[in-house]
Amino acid sequence: MRGAFAFFALIAGSLFGQSFYLSNDVVPRKETVELTIDPARETFEGFVSIDVELRAPASTIWLNAKNLTIGSAFIAQGDTVRPAEVIRSSNERIGIYVGKELTGPVAAQINYQGRLDDKALSGPYRRKVEGEWYAYTTFAAIEARRAIPCFDEPRFKTPWDISIRVKREHKAFSNGRQISETDEPNGWKLVKFATTEPLPAEMVAFAVGPFDVYDGGAAGHGTPVRVITAKGHAEEGHGAAQATAAILPRLEAYTGIPYAFGKLDHLALPVGAYGAVENPGLITYRTKGLLAPPNQETAAFTRALRALQAHEIGHQWFGNLVTQASWDDVWLSEGFATWISAKMMDQGLSPERVHLAAIAARERMMAVDYSARSRPVRIAINSREAARDVYNRVVYEKGAAILLMLEGWLGEDHFRDGLRAYLNEHRFGNATTDDLAAALRAASGNDPSRVLNTFLNTAGVPxxxxxxxxxxxxxxxxxxxxxxxxxxxxxxxxxxxxxxxxxxxxxxxxxxxxxxxxxxxxxxxxxxxxxxxxxxxxxxxxxxxxxxxxxxxxxxxxxxxxxxxxxxxxxxxxxxxxxxxxxxxxxxxxxx
CATH class of the missing domain: 2.60.40.1910 (Immunoglobulin-like)
Incomplete structure (x- = not known):
């Protein structure tokens, strides 16, 4: 009993001192995930092995998990594999406790079961479309933990190795390109995907079901483009593929950096928490915003689709190639995507006409900024509730308006050069507002730090x-x-x-x-x-x-x-x- 009491005291002490954020001393280096999914079933099976660097001695590895049933867990270090106890916390975490302090590289291995909710709009969920079941994911901002035990914060970017076991009649998709498909007994097959570039957990995505695929050929610097639809609707993806062919080369030319994530799939969701989510290699959209019957795309639909794609594909540089270091700086993702989507619009409009649209949008934002509903662009995110509410109008629209102002003040060429330096310096990593300011200062000779502090941290209109x-x-x-x-x-x-x-x-x-x-x-x-x-x-x-x-x-x-x-x-x-x-x-x- 004395040993049990000591264990309880240790764990209680660890939980009592937990903040919203995970420890800086436990850093994930790679996540290997294997899932078994039948969209007709409410549950799915999962296994994850997380390579972790322990920067300080630790006997417990804390990570995020929500509504997952943990079967077993192990800690591997070198050739030694130790069974581990799982500590369940009320704050969407689990602890993998090995009983002795370890340091250096280890691997946390977890077998678990998750749920495909048929009512949810985020996390892993499922829907029946025209009599067939499909499984989808929407993980932004902190819902990856409902599908995979993980380090569910934007600063933790790792490569992901994902494999999905599915019924042979189904297709599976994820962020990476498919590299193999192996038949298994009882009508199953294992689909493996290429290792991704470093991604935060919220940008991981997968889908399973009897999908059809529209092949959009290659765009930009040879990126393969596909549109993934429910069965029987592939030809409705023609307009989406055309939009990508117009937008992707312009983004590559402006940033000076080719698209970095291998393939570019657009996946139609019957429902979703957002109009679209920029998952690298597998961008998801609500069906009505992505698909239209052939030769029935109206001018209004085409304009809206291209604006939406310009935003989501713009995220592949601002948000995915370079990710904000914390949710406090989510404007570096959403403000940039909103700003650059206007710049990249290809609707036969003159730059002046696009600029007028941006000014009208800024005026609508100012009306909000004058109201009691206003809030600063940057606020401290210290709770799950705040993280789930981080994607709001002020972050998108005032963030974009601030960037328009900086571009006008510093000059278009200096501003673009600063952005290119920022993207190259922090490629596949994280960045802060201070990092952006440093790049713009070096490119232009003007220091925007105080300006950014004024407009990001204060509500209202000067x-x-x-x-x-x-x-x-x-x-x-x-x-x-x-x-x-x-x-x-x-x-x-x-x-x-x-x-x-x-x-x-x-x-x-x-x-x-x-x-x-x-x-x-x-x-x-x-x-x-x-x-x-x-x-x-x-x-x-x-x-x-x-x-x-x-x-x-x-x-x-x-x-x-x-x-x-x-x-x-x-x-x-x-x-x-x-x-x-x-x-x-x-x-x-x-x-x-």
Whole structure:
């Protein structure tokens, strides 16, 4: 009894001190998984062997698991294999206890059983489609633990070896390409997949069932593309394959890095927790967003599909090739994918038209950011509930708007060069906001750290006011004031004065105009229309209208709407007859 008491005391002490995050001293190096799945059955069998590096002596390896029935567990080190006890915790963890302290490389081996829920939208689940059962997965953000005992945090990226035993009449898919298929007794076969590049657990995916496959050929630098559908619907994947052929080469060209995950499958789900999930090699989508009968794709469907694919394929660089080190920085994944999807859109639209759409999206985000529902882009994630709610509108849309602003401030070429350096330096690893700032600083010579801190860690929209100072005894100056603390990059221009950018730090900044410049007839804050701030106009820059770009005029419409004064109303009335229908429509709406 004394030994049992000592064991209980040890485990109770370990549990009492557990934080939401797993230990830094236990690091997974590789996961080998073998599953046996029949979608017609509610349960599945699993075996996982996790190569782990113990950086400090430990007798218990803690990892994530939820709703899994553990059969047996072992710890292997060298040629020694020891049976292990399984400690069950109430916080979605299990401990593999070996009874003595170990250090260095070990392997945790676990036999278990899981459940294919026919009501769930995430984790491993199953659905009947037209009389046939299929098994699917959606693991973002912390649902991989419902299918595989694992280290279910984004900082733990490992290669995965996955094999799936299925009925011979079924097909199986996962992140890696299939490398073998071996018949087994009683109507089963074992399908093995190539070892993946390092992935976080939430990006692992698999599917089993009587699927059909549309072969989309190769795209970009020779990546094989397929669309996987329920039986009888393969030809509905034609449009999805065409969209990939248009988008993938553009992403490869912009980043300077070929697609890194071997194959690119698009899998149609009957239902799912999200519209799509960017699992490398096996992107999943709700069926209605991915498939359409041949020759029945409407223009609206095609636009929506290409926008969705641009986001998900964009994630293969921003989120998968380089993964945020923690959920606090999930904007590095979702903000980037939202921003780059607009850049990569291939709908026959001009860059100006795409920019106008981005400005309209930014305005919708600002409305949220002014409301009581607003929250910072970056918040500390310290609970399972917070992790499950990490994918929200602010992270996507304000994150994208911040990137648009940085690109406008630093310059397109410098910004792209910084992103390429960031991706190459952290390839197949993790990164933080500080890592991004360092890459952009090296490429541009401007340090965005304080700007990022202001816009990521504070809710709300900065409000600016500008005034030309043209005194008889002093050179012309532009005074810009802001009502809130923090660092705000402002790009501005004036009559006969080219665009220039500065970072506002204090409540008031005076900017000297170039030597010899006469007092301009007008000035405009938010040159290029890329800034995430509101300019309040006491006198609208009507003389500037013929010289403003479409992006600047649309931004002006939204700023004037917020200004709510007589001068603003007069300017909006003039903009209501703008030749650009997007701008005139926005102005008429603002006048209501």
């Amino acid at each position: 409000e600016l006011r500008g005034q030309l100072l043209c005194d008889r005894d002093s050179p012309p100056r532009l005074r810009v004031t802001k009502a809130s603390p923090g660092s705000v990059p402002v790009c501005w221009r004036a009559a006969r004065v080219a665009s220039s950018c500065t970072v506002l730090e204090g409540p008031s900044t005076e900017i000297a105009l170039p030597t010899g410049t006469a007092c301009p007839a007008w000035f405009y804050l938010n040159s290029g229309g890329t800034g995430y701030y509101r300019t309040h106009w006491t006198q609208a820059p009507l003389p500037a209208l013929p010289e403003l770009s479409g992006a600047e005029r649309l931004t002006l419409v939204y700023d004037l709407r917020a200004s709510k004064n007589t001068a603003a109303q007069a300017a909006l009335a003039r903009l209501a007859s703008d030749a650009d229908p997007d701008i005139s429509s926005a102005a008429r709406e603002a006048l209501k």
